[in-house]
Amino acid sequence: MAIVTWTGLEVAALRALRDTQIQFADRIGCSLEAVGKWERRGADITLGAKYSLCMDTTHRRLDDEQRARFYAALDDRREKSDPLALLPTRVAAPYPPRPHTEMAHPGSDGIVDKSSSGIRDGSIFQLRRVIMGCIPDSPPAEQFDLTAAVNRAWDLFFSARFDELKRELPAALASAYSAAEFAVGEPLRQINISIAKLLHAASNLLGYVAHEDLAAFALLRAEALADDSRDELTLAAIKASQSWLLVKNGMHDDAAAYADRVATDIEPRLSTASPRHIAIWGELLCYAAFAASGTGDYREARRYLRLCESAGIQLEGDYASRPEVSNVFGYASAASFGVVNEISANRPREALRLASVVTGPDTGIPPTLRSRWFVNVAQAQIHNRDDADAVDTLRWAWLMAPEFIGHVPLAHTLINELLTRRGKQQLDGLVGIAEHLGVSDQMGGTRP
Structure with a gap:
């Protein structure tokens, strides 16, 4: 059994098994004041991702007798608390079953949607619920189905079909979590790897649609699963995306x-x-x-x-x-x-020389990668003052993956720059792309 979301209640029950607060704080590398605050606030405080992973590791190392004592103590603490505040749920390792209460957003992680309106209406909210541990009832998937779901998720991502991916990921993850409840040994390890890969796909999607904090949390869960499964290459692939997220955050x-x-x-x-x-x-x-x-x-x-x-x-x-x-x-x-x-490095001609490695629309590169490639090439062309060529290249980027390019900030920046340069020159197709992306036209007002 494992815990999806760690609050002060779970911390207190885990700590009391064998440690004083001082010993516990020293063992997990935090301050005594932090442990005291967690235990005092109980279900009203949710741990951040870093300490949640520490708790997951400590919890996994419990033997059967300690585990039984932990859950008995936890049940007792929950009974003495306000039942409406008990949002965390006990789950099958390392995956949550389906709690029937809504899960609050853990404020200490800062994992909050960029938009405050309509948060419960869209598919991103459903994906958030699953990633955070609020899993809907779903029949367990067979390993063959999980492999297909992983392939499908990445195909949708690289085909720039983000809306479909948002809709399908929550159900795929729920079925995978259900399968984990009934598996042991090598089958469980394979399921863990599949869930790690689904969470990895979810993180890449979330990173592009401006939910970087939730993307980082999904990667942390994926990393823990790949690490537990001793899958070195899956773990390395997940860590590559962690590096990408660090770059996106300027680190x-x-x-x-x-x-x-x-x-x-x-x-x-x-x-x-x-x-x-x-x-x-x-x-x-x-x-x-x-x-x-x-x-x-x-x-x-x-x-x-x-x-x-x-x-x-x-x-x-x-x-x-x-x-x-x-x-x-x-x-x-x-x-x-x-x-x-x-x-x-301010070497646009060298950039264009490298850009000539890939020419034409049909090289077998998936649409998201191809579209991003065109945006990079357009940037080099703009630096080289080849504005007309840059517009043509941006049009290719748009046509290749219209759903994707709207989530690439550089594309917006380049179009704005071209609009300010345009003057009396009419660059064919520029306004159409600007309208599609909702970019402000400095020459003619704000586009819808």
């Missing part, structure tokens, strides 16, 4: 060091490594390069990218049968991140 130094460390840990022997191993390693190097570029260390970024090129050559640019559904690393990836690095 470039941390992201570069993190991606570099994980890439070093799994560095393959290229002549004998599996395609999946090479692809995950290559993706980590791309994120290390991206983060290094953000710090202004363009030389270090180029060093990472040269390693990326070596990995991409090994994979021969085969996107159609990619070795890892969550990973579309290939020969174009190094060039794409290279474009970003050279633009940051």
Whole structure:
């Protein structure tokens, strides 16, 4: 059994098994005051992600006798509390069954939707509930179905069909959680890996639709499952996305060091490594390069990218049968991140040279990756004052993945810049893209 959401009630019951408050605080690396506050406030306080993971680890190490004492103490504490405040639920390890109360948002994690209106109406709210542990009743899925659900989730993501993915992920996760309740041994390990991959897909989606905090929480859950399952490569792929989230939050130094460390840990022997191993390693190097570029260390970024090129050559640019559904690393990836690095280094011509690696609309690269590639190329063209070409490239980005491009802030920035440059020159197609994205036209007012 495990706990989905840790409040002061669960902390008090766990701590009382064998520790004083001082011993407990020392063991988990927090202050005595924090432990005291958690226990005093009980169900009114929810732990943040960092300490929740500490509690998960401590809880998993209990033996049967300790576990029985823990739940007996927890039930007693709950009975003495206000029943309406008891939002956390006891769950089957490491997944929650279906509580019939609504789960409050854990304020101490800061995991709150960017929009305060209509939060309970959309599919993001349903996905939030599942990630946070409020699981609806669902029949358990077979492993074959879980594998199909993972493939489907990543196909929807890379096809830029975000609305479908938002709708389907909660049910897929619920079925996976249900399956975990009835499994043991190797079948349970495989289910854990599938749930980790579904949470990974959810995190990538959430990161693009401006729910970065919830995306980070989903990755923490995914990381714990992959780690418990001893799946080194799935864990490394999840950590690559953690590096990406750090970059999105402006933490470039941390992201570069993190991606570099994980890439070093799994560095393959290229002549004998599996395609999946090479692809995950290559993706980590791309994120290390991206983060290094953000710090202004363009030389270090180029060093990472040269390693990326070596990995991409090994994979021969085969996107159609990619070795890892969550990973579309290939020969174009190094060039794409290279474009970003050279633009940051104020070398637009070198960026355009790298951009020429991928030409035309049909290279087998999935739509989300292709669309983002076009946005990067358009940025290089704008830096080189090739405005008309940049508009054409942005049109390709829009046509390739119209649902995706609206979630790329750089696309909005570039269109705004082109609108301010336009003057009397009419750039065909620019206004149409601006209208689609709701970008303000400096020359003609705000577009709907």
